[in-house]
Amino acid sequence: MGSFREAYAADDSEHSEGWDGDDNLSEESEGESLDLNEFDEDGSEDDLTWDEVLQTEREFIQKQHRGRERQGGCVPFSVAFSGGGVRAAAFEAGVLWRLAQAGRLGDVEHFVAVSGGAYLASAFCSQIIAAGSPRGQEEPAWYLGIVAKTICRMQKNAGYLVRDISKACGLSPWHAPSLLTVEECESLVQEALQRGLRPSLPRERALDPTPLLSALAGPGALDRDGDGIIDAAEAAAAARSKLNAPLFSLTDARVWLGAAGGGGGPNISASWLARPENAALFASESRRVFAKLLDHRPEKFSRHSSQAPLPWAALTRAGALTAAVPSKLAALVQNMARLQDASPLLQHQHHQQLQGEPMQVIRYTRGGHYAPHSDSGWPGHREVSLLVYLRTPEVGGETCFFPDGDDGAIVGVLQGVPASTYFRRCAQLLRAAGATCVSPSRGDALAWRNKWRNDGSLELPRAHAACPVQVGEKWVASAWVGEPCDSTRHICQHGSR
Numbered sequence: 001m002g003s004f005r006e007a008y009a010a011d012d013s014e015h016s017e018g019w020d021g022d023d024n025l026s027e028e029s030e031g032e033s034l035d036l037n038e039f040d041e042d043g044s045e046d047d048l049t050w051d052e053v054l055q056t057e058r059e060f061i062q063k064q065h066r067g068r069e070r071q072g073g074c075v076p077f078s079v080a081f082s083g084g085g086v087r088a089a090a091f092e093a094g095v096l097w098r099l100a101q102a103g104r105l106g107d108v109e110h111f112v113a114v115s116g117g118a119y120l121a122s123a124f125c126s127q128i129i130a131a132g133s134p135r136g137q138e139e140p141a142w143y144l145g146i147v148a149k150t151i152c153r154m155q156k157n158a159g160y161l162v163r164d165i166s167k168a169c170g171l172s173p174w175h176a177p178s179l180l181t182v183e184e185c186e187s188l189v190q191e192a193l194q195r196g197l198r199p200s201l202p203r204e205r206a207l208d209p210t211p212l213l214s215a216l217a218g219p220g221a222l223d224r225d226g227d228g229i230i231d232a233a234e235a236a237a238a239a240r241s242k243l244n245a246p247l248f249s250l251t252d253a254r255v256w257l258g259a260a261g262g263g264g265g266p267n268i269s270a271s272w273l274a275r276p277e278n279a280a281l282f283a284s285e286s287r288r289v290f291a292k293l294l295d296h297r298p299e300k301f302s303r304h305s306s307q308a309p310l311p312w313a314a315l316t317r318a319g320a321l322t323a324a325v326p327s328k329l330a331a332l333v334q335n336m337a338r339l340q341d342a343s344p345l346l347q348h349q350h351h352q353q354l355q356g357e358p359m360q361v362i363r364y365t366r367g368g369h370y371a372p373h374s375d376s377g378w379p380g381h382r383e384v385s386l387l388v389y390l391r392t393p394e395v396g397g398e399t400c401f402f403p404d405g406d407d408g409a410i411v412g413v414l415q416g417v418p419a420s421t422y423f424r425r426c427a428q429l430l431r432a433a434g435a436t437c438v439s440p441s442r443g444d445a446l447a448w449r450n451k452w453r454n455d456g457s458l459e460l461p462r463a464h465a466a467c468p469v470q471v472g473e474k475w476v477a478s479a480w481v482g483e484p485c486d487s488t489r490h491i492c493q494h495g496s497r
């Protein structure tokens with residue numbers, strides 16, 4: 001553990017109360033800045049003398065040295081950041097990042113800074129205080145996360161003067177070229193074909209939102225059997241079919257619910273949902289989210305593709321060409337988590353969380369698309385989404401991600417656009433509204449984190465769309481890393497993982 005981190009955390013912990021998690025210290029904390037007049041010039045009986053301070057510091061460092069020697073740790077060293085305005089801070093951000101990448105930040109004994117260097121040093125220390133402490137093995141990744149956050153904060157404040165070398169700002173989708181081999185892609189396609197995956201709907205039906213709207217907008221949308229009660233199955237089916245995949249069939253919903261009984265398990269278990277208070281909560285959340293989505297753009301509820309769930313066990317059975325797929329996906333999540341979040345849970349439990357629900361192979365024939373949507377239906381649902389292109393269309397089929405927290409621009413640009421225009425110019429339209437579009441390329445993978453507002457409300461987290469396939473066929477595999485249950489969230493998974 002870095003001694004400066006401990007020293008800050010131990011001695012200055014009360015200062016962290018002024019940290020508001022945003023770019024500025026709160027007004028309150030500014031008002032509470034250190035008042036030098038409070039100190040007696042000759043030092044009152046209650047104050048530490050310089051000798052005592054030095055002695056305490058020496059003992060602390062000796063203790064650290066002994067601990068380090070016992071663990072066979074690296075040679076400790078100190079870091080000094082010079083001044084030079086924001087340019088110095090920008091340069092030193094790079095130094096911090098390299099030290100974090102080399103796993104050496106934990107060996108820093110003293111960290112001193114002046115002027116421009118202190119912009120960075122103080123931001124870095126604030127992040128450390130706010131983050132608490134890492135546990136053993138997690139230390140290098142923990143420091144990477146802290147430095148990434150520091151860099152993002154600087155980039156936000158200093159703009160182009162600071163380059164985002166951490167690639168962590170803005171939560172961009174992570175693009176991993178050639179993650180799967182051609183053989184692995186084809187094996188997934190064959191597995192899905194064996195499970196009866198058919199071509200998706202023809203174009204004319206695919207782009208017509210009318211049947212969807214009539215099916216969804218009625219008051220009985222959640223109460224499927226019309227008995228006035230939204231039971232567990234209805235709530236689950238509604239969450240799945242209305243919030244995430246609006247054309248998800250009842251059969252699919254049954255498969256999903258059925259998985260609760262064994263093998264993998266869904267994000268929310270049937271037993272959890274069976275408790276009336278949970279089902280009611282779930283249904284009301286679903287209604288709220290659904291209403292909000294519907295307000296934005298009803299057509300977004302359309303999805304035209306065919307899906308086949310692939311159980312993980314089938315992929316990893318002896319001799320399967322797809323045996324390496326789960327670890328490749330897990331490693332992708334881990335890399336992204338290290339640099340974007342460094343949340344220990346996401347970094348270390350992703351393998352298990354990944355297999356919480358089956359992978360899904362999706363097939364889009366001409367006109368097949370997935371209108372703007374979010375993969376995560378509620379807080380505590382899917383933390384990360386993964387997508388691998390298995391077969392690429394000749395034209396169309398781009399995956400477009402909307403700008404963070406700004407789906408308004410997208411809604412505006414799509415308003416009144418006829419289906420035929422959307423079919424031909426989807427990526428062009430979405431790019432013009434600020435979206436980032438990725439063209440399918442066989443074996444390439446994308447990963448992104450689904451984010452929620454702090455208060456748990458929906459922000460169309462990482463809203464994205466699959467543009468219509470114009471020529472050829474597009475096949476993808478989708479997988480999700482479930483968010484672990486967290487007692488501060490009122491809806492979270494209770495699945496039998």
Ligand SMILES: O=C(O)CCC(=O)C(=O)O
Pocket residue numbers: 362370375387397398399464465466467476478
């Ligand atoms: O096919 C694509 O490009 C996106 C698929 C997707 O968004 C999903 O499966 O949730």
Ligand SMILES: [Fe+2]
Pocket residue numbers: 373374375464
């Ligand atoms: Fe999606």
